[in-house]
Amino acid sequence: MGKTLFDKVWDAHVVKHAPGGLDILYIDKHLIHEVTSPQAFKEIENRGLEIFRTQNMVATPDHNVPTLDQHLPIKDALSKFQVDTLTENCEKHNVNLFGLGHPFQGIVHVIGPELGLTLPGMTMVCGDSHTSTHGAFGSIAFGIGTSQVAQVMASQCVLLQKPKKMRITIDGELSKGVEAKDIILYVIAQLTAAGGTGHFIEYAGSAITSLSMEERMTICNMSIEMGARGGMIAPDEVTFDYVKDREFAPKGEQLKEAITYWKSLKTDASAQFDTEHTFDANNITPMVTYGTNPGMGIGVKESIPNSNGNAASFDKSLNYMGFKKGQEIIGTPVNYVFIGSCTNSRIEDLRKVASFIKGKKKAANVNALIVPGSKQVEKQAKEEGLDKILEAAGFQLREPGCSACLAMNEDKVPAGEYCISTSNRNFEGRQGPGARTILASPLMAAAVAIEGKIVDVRNYLN
Amino acid sequence: MEKFKKLNSPAVPVAIADIDTDQIIPARFLKATSREGFGENVFRDWRYDKNGELVQDFPLNDSKYSGKILVAEKNFGCGSSREHAAWAITDYGFKVVVSSFFADIFKGNALNNGLLPVQVSEAFLTKVFSAIQKDPQTALEVDLENQTITLVATGEKEQFEINEYKKECMINGYDDIDYLINQKTEIENYESKAVKFW
Ligand code: SF4
Numbered sequence: 001m002g003k004t005l006f007d008k009v010w011d012a013h014v015v016k017h018a019p020g021g022l023d024i025l026y027i028d029k030h031l032i033h034e035v036t037s038p039q040a041f042k043e044i045e046n047r048g049l050e051i052f053r054t055q056n057m058v059a060t061p062d063h064n065v066p067t068l069d070q071h072l073p074i075k076d077a078l079s080k081f082q083v084d085t086l087t088e089n090c091e092k093h094n095v096n097l098f099g100l101g102h103p104f105q106g107i108v109h110v111i112g113p114e115l116g117l118t119l120p121g122m123t124m125v126c127g128d129s130h131t132s133t134h135g136a137f138g139s140i141a142f143g144i145g146t147s148q149v150a151q152v153m154a155s156q157c158v159l160l161q162k163p164k165k166m167r168i169t170i171d172g173e174l175s176k177g178v179e180a181k182d183i184i185l186y187v188i189a190q191l192t193a194a195g196g197t198g199h200f201i202e203y204a205g206s207a208i209t210s211l212s213m214e215e216r217m218t219i220c221n222m223s224i225e226m227g228a229r230g231g232m233i234a235p236d237e238v239t240f241d242y243v244k245d246r247e248f249a250p251k252g253e254q255l256k257e258a259i260t261y262w263k264s265l266k267t268d269a270s271a272q273f274d275t276e277h278t279f280d281a282n283n284i285t286p287m288v289t290y291g292t293n294p295g296m297g298i299g300v301k302e303s304i305p306n307s308n309g310n311a312a313s314f315d316k317s318l319n320y321m322g323f324k325k326g327q328e329i330i331g332t333p334v335n336y337v338f339i340g341s342c343t344n345s346r347i348e349d350l351r352k353v354a355s356f357i358k359g360k361k362k363a364a365n366v367n368a369l370i371v372p373g374s375k376q377v378e379k380q381a382k383e384e385g386l387d388k389i390l391e392a393a394g395f396q397l398r399e400p401g402c403s404a405c406l407a408m409n410e411d412k413v414p415a416g417e418y419c420i421s422t423s424n425r426n427f428e429g430r431q432g433p434g435a436r437t438i439l440a441s442p443l444m445a446a447a448v449a450i451e452g453k454i455v456d457v458r459n460y461l462n
Numbered sequence: 463m464e465k466f467k468k469l470n471s472p473a474v475p476v477a478i479a480d481i482d483t484d485q486i487i488p489a490r491f492l493k494a495t496s497r498e499g500f501g502e503n504v505f506r507d508w509r510y511d512k513n514g515e516l517v518q519d520f521p522l523n524d525s526k527y528s529g530k531i532l533v534a535e536k537n538f539g540c541g542s543s544r545e546h547a548a549w550a551i552t553d554y555g556f557k558v559v560v561s562s563f564f565a566d567i568f569k570g571n572a573l574n575n576g577l578l579p580v581q582v583s584e585a586f587l588t589k590v591f592s593a594i595q596k597d598p599q600t601a602l603e604v605d606l607e608n609q610t611i612t613l614v615a616t617g618e619k620e621q622f623e624i625n626e627y628k629k630e631c632m633i634n635g636y637d638d639i640d641y642l643i644n645q646k647t648e649i650e651n652y653e654s655k656a657v658k659f660w
Pocket of ligand 1: 062063107401405406
């Protein structure tokens with residue numbers, strides 16, 4: 001029987017089979033950030049261990065960092081302590097750190113790909129569930145807990161049971177105004193927030209292969225929102241073009257050899273998946289979420305359903321969001337717009353938003369925050385003059401970080417307010433206590449910012 | 463890691479599905495650099511209202527419930543990989559979480575912290591909830607060696623699954639680091655043979 005893409009990469013990284021049906025899986029790249037690493041460094045030190053392969057690690061602060069005045073000391077004492085602790089730990093253990101102010105700093109899942117740290121065929125981990133983003137390159141990338149961060153520090157390996165395999169095939173062409181974000185929100189709405197549990201997903205089909213690398217990252221990023229360990233897409237010419245010339249990517253002969261190998265990383269025709277789903281891209285419209293998990297999504301023209309699984313939890317969720325069963329979502333006034341996060345803060349996202357709002361003004365009621373995913377994205381946006389367009393439209397262009405995606409810094413949405421957000425989680429309180437998050441694509445967020453209420457972006461495109 | 467063999471205790475019921483790790487421990491409480499103290503803020507935004515007052519009828523605040531077992535509806539621990547969620551639950555004093563379904567990363571994190579995730583059928587979970595509703599102090603017995611969970615009052619029991627290696631670790635208080643650092647030779651061996659373009 002043939003192998004899937006996932007099998008090929010997994011099997012190439014098994015050091016040995018361990019007791020209980022677990023595998024010792026070798027990890028090529030270990031990304032770390034300030035929130036989930038301090039206890040792991042402590043663990044290593046308390047046990048008198050050394051970091052086994054510091055050269056496989058890269059660190060950056062992102063979750064806690066302010067998005068204003070990054071050149072000044074961080075005001076929040078606890079955040080400052082956490083970011084300083086990362087710096088100290090990296091210095092002490094000789095870990096490559098792109099700290100605040102460094103031209104490579106940014107959200108860990110944005111900088112990996114843009115620096116060529118993320119490559120096809122790799123295994124990658126980070127103490128962060130959205131590590132699944134990197135799977136867009138045909139790598140096995142997944143989030144781990146802090147105990148596992150310590151394990152990887154100590155041994156460059158994790159101990160895992162090989163997940164089951166799922167393929168999600170999406171064929172057909174996307175209509176105008178429908179983006180990668182809509183594809184993944186649609187898929188999660190179909191399969192539910194737990195629909196991928198126990199699985200590693202491969203995304204395939206013409207609607208996927210026609211996407212850019214950045215769009216593929218948006219898809220893989222949200223694999224975790226259906227409970228999957230990760231998602232991946234077979235590398236192709238689009239991938240190789242993106243990778244070449246990146247800072248840490250192989251060059252010259254080494255790149256040629258790598259590409260020959262990477263070309264073998266695709267699912268064999270005879271390979272079997274544990275679960276398969278197929279969707280038609282023509283059925284996908286701009287999506288919005290109405291509830292408090294990413295599986296609670298609908299097309300923007302649809303009405304909120306009357307039920308969805310557990311009745312008590314559904315009612316609790318609608319109550320939190322201030323919505324009613326059967327209600328239309330279009331026309332809902334929205335005062336906050338957040339464009340950012342590891343799902344949608346890359347240069348293509350900023351370009352799309354800028355080209356939509358060029359010459360327009362945000363609605364007076366709207367507070368529109370746009371947070372680039374990295375220093376490099378910020379720099380490029382400025383070089384392309386996107387900052388001028390955004391500012392002229394009344395958007396605040398900030399410095400890079402996770403920002404209002406999880407509201408660990410000052411960027412919070414007030415209680416009771418709706419925020420249309422390009423991030424990945426609409427959990428209760430995710431963007432601040434009591435905040436009501438509506439997930440959508442960058443284009444939808446841009447349109448909402450201009451109108452001050454939920455609209456169908458397709459009505460504004462000709 | 464603490465050892466775990468058997469536990470007989472009443473349980474605290476939180477009858478909500480899809481409880482994500484942001485509810486278990488909101489992001490704004492993740493700024494600590496140690497593992498301790500997170501219990502204080504477990505389920506923070508459900509336990510306290512916006513004025514910082516205790517929400518009296520939230521089960522963790524309700525004095526009729528007590529015990530070291532947390533019972534929740536399906537898909538417990540979805541969302542973020544933050545191990546702080548497992549730390550918060552154990553720091554609060556729970557040793558077992560019972561649900562009909564656990565998110566993968568949470569399950570792994572729990573096992574790495576001596577917190578036992580017990581996955582039961584929907585039918586058994588319903589029985590557990592109604593038994594607690596009838597008698598809030600009704601005891602559950604969780605027996606790791608035999609992989610059973612029992613409603614002590616009626617004797618109704620169910621078998622639960624756990625990876626055999628993870629079970630040994632829980633019973634003996636071992637963790638994966640102990641195991642992995644003993645595999646160094648094999649890991650180095652792998653490194654010398656692996657195909658690498660990076
Ligand atoms: S942007 Fe949001 S989802 Fe992405 S790593 Fe940061 S906090 Fe996590």
